[in-house]
Amino acid sequence: MxxxxxxxxxxxxxxxxEAIVFGLAAIGVNMQFGYTGLLNFGQSAFMAVGGYSxxxxxxxxxxxxxxxxxxxxxxxxxxxxxxxxxxxxxxxDYLAIVTIAAxxxxxxxxxxxxxxxxxxxxxxxxxxxxxxxxxxxxxEGAYEFGPINIRNEDAMWVLTVGWILVLLCCLVxxxxxxxxxxxxxxxxxxxxxxxxxxGKNVFSFKMQSLVLGGVLGCFGGFIFAIANQSAQPDNYSxxxxxxxxxxLILGGAARVFGPVIGSMIFWALLAFTDxxxxxxxxAGYISGDIINNTQVGQVRFMLVGLALMLLMIFRPxxxxxxxxxxAIDAR
Amino acid sequence: MPAxxxxxxxxxxxxxxxxxxxxxxxxxxxxxRSKKPDPIVIVDDMVRRFGGLTAVxxxxxEIQRGAITALIGPNGAGKSTFFNQLTGFDQPDxxxxxxxxxxxxxxxxYQVARRGMVRTFQxxxxxxxxxVIQNMLLGATGQKGESxxxxxxxxxxxxxxxxxxxxxxxxxxxxxxxxxxxxxxxSLSGGQRKLLEMARALMVEPELVMLDEPMAGVNPAxxxxxxxxxxxxxxxGMTVLFVEHDMDMVRDISDWVIVxxxxxxxxxxxPHSIMANQTVIDAYLGSHHDEALAPExxxxxxxxxxxxxxxxxxxxxxxxxxxxx
Numbered sequence: 290m291x292x293x294x295x296x297x298x299x300x301x302x303x304x305x306x307e308a309i310v311f312g313l314a315a316i317g318v319n320m321q322f323g324y325t326g327l328l329n330f331g332q333s334a335f336m337a338v339g340g341y342s343x344x345x346x347x348x349x350x351x352x353x354x355x356x357x358x359x360x361x362x363x364x365x366x367x368x369x370x371x372x373x374x375x376x377x378x379x380x381x382d383y384l385a386i387v388t389i390a391a392x393x394x395x396x397x398x399x400x401x402x403x404x405x406x407x408x409x410x411x412x413x414x415x416x417x418x419x420x421x422x423x424x425x426x427x428x429e430g431a432y433e434f435g436p437i438n439i440r441n442e443d444a445m446w447v448l449t450v451g452w453i454l455v456l457l458c459c460l461v462x463x464x465x466x467x468x469x470x471x472x473x474x475x476x477x478x479x480x481x482x483x484x485x486x487x488g489k490n491v492f493s494f495k496m497q498s499l500v501l502g503g504v505l506g507c508f509g510g511f512i513f514a515i516a517n518q519s520a521q522p523d524n525y526s527x528x529x530x531x532x533x534x535x536x537l538i539l540g541g542a543a544r545v546f547g548p549v550i551g552s553m554i555f556w557a558l559l560a561f562t563d564x565x566x567x568x569x570x571x572a573g574y575i576s577g578d579i580i581n582n583t584q585v586g587q588v589r590f591m592l593v594g595l596a597l598m599l600l601m602i603f604r605p606x607x608x609x610x611x612x613x614x615x616a617i618d619a620r
Numbered sequence: 621m622p623a624x625x626x627x628x629x630x631x632x633x634x635x636x637x638x639x640x641x642x643x644x645x646x647x648x649x650x651x652x653r654s655k656k657p658d659p660i661v662i663v664d665d666m667v668r669r670f671g672g673l674t675a676v677x678x679x680x681x682e683i684q685r686g687a688i689t690a691l692i693g694p695n696g697a698g699k700s701t702f703f704n705q706l707t708g709f710d711q712p713d714x715x716x717x718x719x720x721x722x723x724x725x726x727x728x729x730y731q732v733a734r735r736g737m738v739r740t741f742q743x744x745x746x747x748x749x750x751x752v753i754q755n756m757l758l759g760a761t762g763q764k765g766e767s768x769x770x771x772x773x774x775x776x777x778x779x780x781x782x783x784x785x786x787x788x789x790x791x792x793x794x795x796x797x798x799x800x801x802x803x804x805x806x807s808l809s810g811g812q813r814k815l816l817e818m819a820r821a822l823m824v825e826p827e828l829v830m831l832d833e834p835m836a837g838v839n840p841a842x843x844x845x846x847x848x849x850x851x852x853x854x855x856x857g858m859t860v861l862f863v864e865h866d867m868d869m870v871r872d873i874s875d876w877v878i879v880x881x882x883x884x885x886x887x888x889x890x891p892h893s894i895m896a897n898q899t900v901i902d903a904y905l906g907s908h909h910d911e912a913l914a915p916e917x918x919x920x921x922x923x924x925x926x927x928x929x930x931x932x933x934x935x936x937x938x939x940x941x942x943x944x945x
Contacts, residue, residue: 464773482709482741501768
């Protein structure tokens with residue numbers, strides 16, 4: 290078994306595109322769920338909006354890539370308003386039901402035969418991010434930073450832009466959450482009626498949080514689509530949303546860097562278990578009668594689930610959480 | 621002067637707001653729907669039905685400015701529903717109600733609070749995972765940093781935030797919570813949460829403070845300090861309306877008492893006359909109530925009953941105890 294290779298892949302995954310995409314999605318969920326207590330189970334819809342806006346604008350409408358980016362952000366805001374207006378005055382669970390249903394509706398519309406000419410059906414749309422790669426300043430070739438291997442200059446460019454975006458989003462979240470605005474969101478999470486009784490327009494603040502979280506998810510959608518140069522409907526299933534929640538809980542909710550670190554650990558763990566199991570099977574340490582190489586893909590999720598359980602038992606506040614806060618709930 | 625005839629509570633200091641409040645009530649008829657000299661809240665024909673049950677049916681009531689008014693009544697009288705309607709947390713089916721002469725009809729809770737009517741809750745709503753000082757700062761109104769765009773840039777709101785923090789620290793010191801400043805509100809005791817909630821309401825700089833059962837679950841020592849704080853609100857010129865079951869508190873601090881039963885206002889008046897009001901006693905205890913039976917009265921009562929109903933009946937009643945032995 291090549292431990293050097295396994296560890297190298299693990300570290301590379303921690304800084305890979307998936308870590309960026311799910312980091313951004315989880316930063317959005319953190320804004321909504323971690324800080325405001327809104328259960329948005331439709332984060333995948335906001336990511337789909339990001340990916341498809343760019344794809345449709347470039348391929349179907351023949352417009353500039355950046356027009357697609359702006360369009361994506363506008364649609365993400367409108368989608369958040371559409372989901373929020375009927376539900377944010379109601380109890381928290383209504384938003385959860387509406388968002389998860391909306392996300393599935395959007396995915397099914399995107400893959401429908403009726404709209405095949407616009408959205409490309411179940412095959413989706415590909416090759417639309419050339420304008421983005423045209424700005425790439427990195428010279429051709431593979432890049433290597435210690436154990437991190439980056440396969441070519443395009444991947445390098447996506448990773449650079451992606452991580453800058455992640456840091457900028459963290460900066461915005463940090464600046465907002467130390468402000469009186471952030472204080473109102475946390476107050477709403479704790480008790481809406483108390484916030485109302487102190488003269489805060491709870492509906493408006495919840496809406497702002499939902500919109501901002503959706504826009505952050507949309508950024509994740511951009512990176513997702515750009516990195517693969519493709520937008521496929523089944524990539525935006527509810528699984529995506531639940532991975533974002535997993536990442537958030539792993540890192541610690543209501544912490545600025547919680548979702549980012551959570552995402553890095555999540556993808557590093559997946560890469561490690563994948564390569565470790567495959568290596569162990571190939572080397573004969575694990576008998577093929579127990580698991581074979583084709584089953585590894587499933588087993589690694591079991592192991593990540595196990596890791597998550599252990600985390601919840603021994604460090605329920607997540608990696609970055611504050612134990613004092615949990616002690617209050619236990620009262 | 622009727623103020624001098626009051627025997628409850630502290631001595632009346634001439635020139636105090638309490639004296640002024642009592643003087644204002646001197647000429648007010650002690651009956652429901654009575655007009656007050658300077659009402660801050662006026663309610664007309666407020667009706668709230670839950671299916672077949674009429675929870676609130678208030679024809680007319682006025683709350684005097686600068687006084688402490690108690691709202692009492694037996695369980696299920698509609699006090700809390702009435703309270704929720706005044707503060708916008710529940711909308712009545714019909715009626716008109718106003719604060720400072722401006723209608724509050726249809727106003728949302730946050731609008732009511734911004735207009736100067738701030739409430740507390742029967743079950744204290746301390747924001748557990750916020751520190752005490754953060755709880756306080758939340759109460760400040762008109763914060764520039766509460767807009768998303770300005771919030772991102774600290775220099776735009778830092779000055780205002782510092783001023784609010786100073787004011788919050790003063791209030792915390794007054795309510796003796798300054799030692800708990802950095803603690804999570806969730807770690808406070810029940811009584812301290814009541815204090816925090818009241819202090820937080822004052823951060824809004826209200827004209828009218830609405831306290832929903834401020835004494836519920838508060839130990840006797842803290843009760844005295846809470847009473848002092850409520851009285852202090854009046855001396856600062858605020859109006860207080862509170863719902864309470866604790867009759868000692870009602871007698872001690874209120875200038876005027878409004879009694880509700882079955883959704884309607886059945887009596888109004890100063891505390892000493894309300895306690896003796898037959899309508900009020902009937903509402904609390906039922907109109908055919910009996911006095912409490914003290915152990916020493918028991919033989920006399922039994923003799924009375926025996927004389928009235930005949931010996932045989934009472935002997936038959938006591939037979940089951942003989943079967944058991």
